[in-house]
Amino acid sequence: MRIVVFVKPVPEAETRLRPSADGARLDTDGVKWVLSGYDESAIEQALLLKEANAGSEVRAVTYGPSPRSEEVLRACLALGCTSAGWVEAPADLPPDVRLKVRALRQAAVRWPADLYLLGQQSLDTESGLLPLALAMALGVPGANGALDLAFDAARNELSFERSSEAGVEEWRLPSPSVIGLKQAKNDPRSAKLQNILKSRKMPIDRIPAVELPAAPEVTGNANRFRFELPPPRTGARLIEYAAPDEAAEKLVRVLREEAKVFP
Amino acid sequence: MPDFSLTEEQSSLREMARKFARTEMAPKAAECDRTPRFPEEVYRKAWELGLMNLNVPAEYGGSGLSALDQCLIVEELAYGCAGMTTSIIANCLALEPILLGGTEEQKRRFLPPFCAEYHLASFCLTEPAGGSDAGAISTRAKRHGDGYRLTGEKCFITNAPHASLYTVFATVDPELRHKGISAFVVPRSAPGVTPGKDEEKMGHRASSTSTVRFEEVEVPPSDRLGAEGDGFPIAMRTLDQTRTPIGALATGIAQAALDHAAAYSLKRHTFGKPISEHQAIQVKLADMATRVQASRLLTWSAAARIDRGEPGTLDSSIAKTFASDAAFAVADDAIQIHGGYGYMKEYPVEKLLRDAKLTQIYEGSNEIQRIVIARELLKRYA
Amino acid sequence: MSGPTLLLAETGPRGLQAASLETIGVARALAGEGPVVAVIFAGPSDTATAALAAAGADKVLCLRHPFLEEGRGAACAFVVAEIARELGVELLLVGGTPFGREVAGALATAWDALAATQVTEVRRTANGYSLKRPVFGGRASESLELAGPRVVLALRPNSFGGAPPTPRACAIEEHPVPTIPPALLPGTRVRVRPAESSAGPDLGTAPIVVAGGRGFKSPENFHLLEELAASLGAAAGASRAVTDAGWRPGSYQVGQTGRSVSPQLYIAVGISGAIQHLVGMMSSRVIVAINSDPNAPIFRVADYGIVGDLFAILPPLTKAIRTARGLPT
Secondary structure (H helix, E strand, O other), X not given: OEEEEEOOEEEOOOOOOOEOOOOOOEOOOOOOEEEOXXXXXXXXXXXXXXXXOOOOEEEEEEEEOOOHHHHHHHHHHHHOOOEEEEEEOOOOOOOOHHHHHHHHHHHHHHOOOOXXXXXXXXXXXXXXXXXXXXXXXXXXXEEEEEEEEEEEOOOOEEEEEEEEOOEEEEEEEEOOEEEEEEEOOOOOOOOOHHHHHHHOOOOOEEEOHHHOOXXXXXXXXXXXXXXXXXXXXXXXXXXXXXXXXXXXXXXXXXXXXXXXXXX | OOXXXXXXXXXXXXXXXXXXXXXXXXXXXXXXXXXXXXXXXXXXXXXXXXXXXXXXXXXXXOOOOOHHHHHHHHHHHHHHOHHHHHHHHHHHHHHHHHHHHOOHHHHHHHOHHHHHOOOOEEXXXXXXXXXXXXXXXXXXXXEEOOEEEEEEEEEEEEOHHHOOEEEEEEEOOHHHHXXXXXXXXXXXXXXXXXXXXXOOOOOOOOXXXXXXXXXXXXXXXXXXXXXXXXXXXXXXXXXHHHHHHHHHHHHHHHHHHXXXXXXXXXXXXXXXXXXXXXXXXXXXXXXHHHHHHHHHHHHHHHHHHHHOOOOOHHHHHHHHHHHHHHHHHHHHHHXXXXXXHHHOXXXXXXXXXXXXXXXXXXXXXXXXXXXXXXXXXXXXXO | OOOOEEEEOOEEOOEEOHHHHXXXXXXXXXXXXXXXXXXXXXXXXXXHHHHHHHOOOOEEEEOOOHHHHOOOHHHHHHHHHHHHHHHOOOEEEEEOOHHXXXXXXXXXXXXXXXXXXXXXXXXXXXXXXXXXXXXXXXXXXXXXXXXXXXXXXXXXXXXXXXXXXXXXXXXXEEOOOOOOOHHHOOOEEEEEEOOXXXXXXXXXXXXXXXXXXXXXXXXXXXXXXXXXXXXXXXXXXXXXXXXXXXXXXXXXXXXXXOEOOOOOEEEEEOOOOOHHHHOOOOOOOEEEEEEOOOOXXXXXXXXXXXXXXXXXXXXXXXHHHHHHOOOOO
């Protein structure tokens, strides 16, 4: 089974978020770039499929600038991916999913797969648009929010669950498909020390930015003009009370009169 | 190294250890300290990820890291919990005598099982009657047929109740002092081996420490490391290798204390402003940061010297002594900055002081280290 | 503007989704006096269609096809794109549910549109639309300008309050289903297991959510949470510790690996507030925490807190709420 996992470098969770000087974007100075949690799950899922289907290959692919792209790809190799691909792209693509689709379609054409896997959304911009936008562009079936993926080689089918308003749905999609993953069966594994050392010596296949064709053009312009932090939460106002009854009544009163969210 | 920058490989090793320390160790540190508890699940995970047998060369299945790489990892682990780190690196200490004194056959026999499966080993040198005076070992290795029978008691042995293998130092004749000592590999399963009960310790409470009794334990000659009488130099060379990581361990404690204190000083207000704006606090923080940085660089420099194959005794003793004294002082300052809260177990800094204390004592007390430093130093003037 | 404002409604086991009703209000506000056309994959006489027609749309287009009714994002997007082209639509809105997110993604390609999800504020500008959306789990927000002939937006549930639009005369029409390309059709929805959720509204879109954590100590005690939820007409949720332990079904889980919620009111009971939980609820408008540990991180993100034993607090709280709402106690 050939699996391509698309991953995206995101600032590590502990990053102190700051707007840039022009107030339009995240200040990425000194930011450490890592795999996001959903991408870690996608890698875990791909490795589980690889272990369940002998002779499988897992290629991690990202797009973006250096060095963050290589850093996350090395992390994927250390986790057990068999190869890595990097589509060079500028750091600040406009917030238009079609531009990402264009970059990743290059990779999908160069490295055909039985499954194109992604995290269901990135942990920074959290748009969740990419899986279906990419599936439509590749002309293959797509689904997002999948849980616990399995591959039936005899029927060439992928099966998974996902939750919807209707309940828990069980799906089967023919391969190849594009799937956005919510969670694998396991918690994502950690890389072993020996594999981290080995991953440093593995090659990363690069698709230079110049190879990206200008066409097909997309219509319209998207532009991020502000990045801001919410006013800091100052911590809860604690309700003082002598007896539980008093706490209950005081809470009802503040929800109704002050917060105005009482139904 | 002269420019003190790390390679990408080293940065990624450090990153990995940092992540492990913060996600697997730190969240359990307070609980394991309080209970106390030996968190075997943490040690198993550390083993799975290759963090346990750092000094075992890759040809035997280990990580085969340089001394500097080991120090980078140990500092990060100690930041998460010094006690757990002591248990995680105990295998390095216990297996080093095999690396230094073992034949190729012995290395192939003893080392790969530790890399193929989770097993702990313990280094058995110290005895109740003589800690720092290693030449005064009284555990006897009586010749018996081709081999030996070991009888005696070792104490303060890290991981002893959980270990499956011991490297034991015993004498064929106490009269011979240093020259009578030999090193042996003894499996836990050998008849006559009895680890004692866990000791109640001041710090490093997530680690396990006990006595080990040997009563007429049969050891074949094939399990002796080196020639008869080689034990003392093997022990000393082992400690030369593992002393520098203790400096790194102390640096990790000190860095944690500094981080806690600095963050607290920004949050805590007195006299209408954060205490970080009071000069008395600033001076303390500056001294703490200076000590942390000096500890780290001394450790790196000692490790780099060892990695170049140069004699490391002087540098590693200096690094261990300075870093452990610094860790105690920095943890002390961190408590002082926290005031009354720092003395409370609810806050993490008092544990750091208790943990730091041991680094001044174990793997050669700082008094012994100073004797070593002075001796090495004076050789140059003689 | 040339064509009507189009919205895609979503139906579920409980009929028309609340998120779809909220979307009509926004469509109405953005359309001004222009027409608002709603697409629904249901029959003209279905209750969901009637609810949609009554909520302020000018026209409802009903399309029936089993694959559309299964909520297949790609097929639905293809059909909606065909209708949008036919009507000359410039702005298309969907509710910010998992279905809405899929459709918006597929429409970006199928309709060659600019797309954004999780939209919490939107206004018309000279060139297109200016909008705001939370990022980094609600730790920051970004403002985007989408300037183009076609824009699709998925709106974050419970983000657009305001009075419901005045009902207007509404035409309900059946619309033929365009031929769906075979590439979008393969795959089978094998079965659906109805969610083992509480009797209340859907967790993902409910305006009030009450969630319980490890503080409940055992599954038998969760009736206290369900009773509190019932008193408020709220959806009940839980922390990961609770669902992992099997005290509540997985469908209850709020957090990074469970549902993300952004209700008007979120009440966390016996939940300490691990970061993985916080990112799933932090952008709720008002957060109340009830916990016996005054140092629990949940109090740092909450607006109001009660430090106390939940077993002592919940029964009188449920009673006080029922009394205040005039419900039998």
